[in-house]
Amino acid sequence: MTAIFKAISKRDGHCLSHKDWLQAKERGVLLPEARPRLRQWSPMTGECTRSGTARLIDAKGALVTPCHSPNFAQCLSRALEANPEFSTPLVEPEPGFAGYAWYDALPKIEDCEFLIVQDGKEHLFDETDDRPDLKSGRADSITALLHITTADDAKKTVRLAADLFISYDSCLDFEIEDAAIFLMRACTIDVDVLTDLLEAICFEAHRDGDADSWDTQHDQFLLDARQLAIEQLLDADEALITRCGTVVSKHLRWLVPQGRMITIYLGADPTRIEISDIPAVETNER
Structure with a gap:
């Protein structure tokens, strides 16, 4: 191990865990702290994949965020894009770096919540409690709340205006029809984008031996998700016309x-x- 640490000392930087860094020090090899680089945060999907390409970035001035459930992650990502004035980069935690001065100094998101105001009443959604008994619909306001703790245990809350929030919990054996969709009255999202968002949040293929193939499950899910998006965004006549068009394109056009x-x-x-x-x-x- 000593030879390995000595070889690492000749390189321009390293990514050793703090534990290995201490071990090198015990063996007389003095290394600088690991480079302050962390994986850029990317929202997870219902199938535990990343929506974006995670890459290593400079972590100086970054904000460490934990792994959020898909609905919180996807809606938070959309809120961040809509609030460019909040320019702090989000990075994923690296437990092995705990103990490095630069890592321990990074502020951390302890919790994320979404505050929905509908008909003048406030409803708070968080990742630990059951969701409020609230049906899909237009909202007066939607706000993402980021509860942040700094290295000196100071706490603050960042508020980000959002145009939508989707409540969904796959752990409760929810199906797509159980998703509650809240949209700002001025939200301009279209059917295709909302369908894609529902897919990212809600789709998780069943792995049971008697389940249909992934492709079959995915195709059926997209039909159901699109129908749900249509019902939320279009009036009754528009929804019926769009639904009929989808059925015709999929099942009849080829005839x-x-x-x-x-x-x-x-x-x-x-x-x-x-x-x-x-x-x-x-x-x-x-």
Whole structure:
């Protein structure tokens, strides 16, 4: 080990744990502290993957954040993007570095909460308690609360305005329909983006032996998530039209022969279906 430590001492910096650093010191090899570099924080998904590419960054002036549940992580990430004035980089903890002066001096997020104000009433969501009994809907305000502790045990709370929050807990055997979606009245998120966000938060394929394949589960989830997004963002008529369009594109479009069109009349009894040639003008335009 001594030879290894001596070899490391000739390099330009190292990433030894504090425990190994002390061991090198005991063997007479004096090394500087590990480079102050930590993995940039990236929100986790329901399948325990990262939404972004985590990379090592300079940790000086950074804020250490713990592993958040997917719904808090994804919604916090969106809130951070919407508040560029909060420029402090977030990094993931590295327990092996505990004991280095620079690491111990970093401020840490002890807890993250989302405060929802709906119809004048406040509802606080955190990662430890059951969620309030609150249904999806538009909110008067949504605020991410970051409770931060510094090295000298000083505490402060950073408030970040958010445009949405999704309450969901996969540990309670929730399904996509159990997700509660809260949107600011001025939130401009569209169906596709909300569907992607629901996927990142809620999708986790069942691993049971009798479960469908990952692809089959994923396809069904996306259909359900998109429908939920449509119901939240569109009025009744728009939601129905969009839902019908999704069904047609997935299940019926491939049945239509090249150069022909099918017209379906629903609502009357019985259903009437007509097939005809596409007019020449429409064919040329296509």
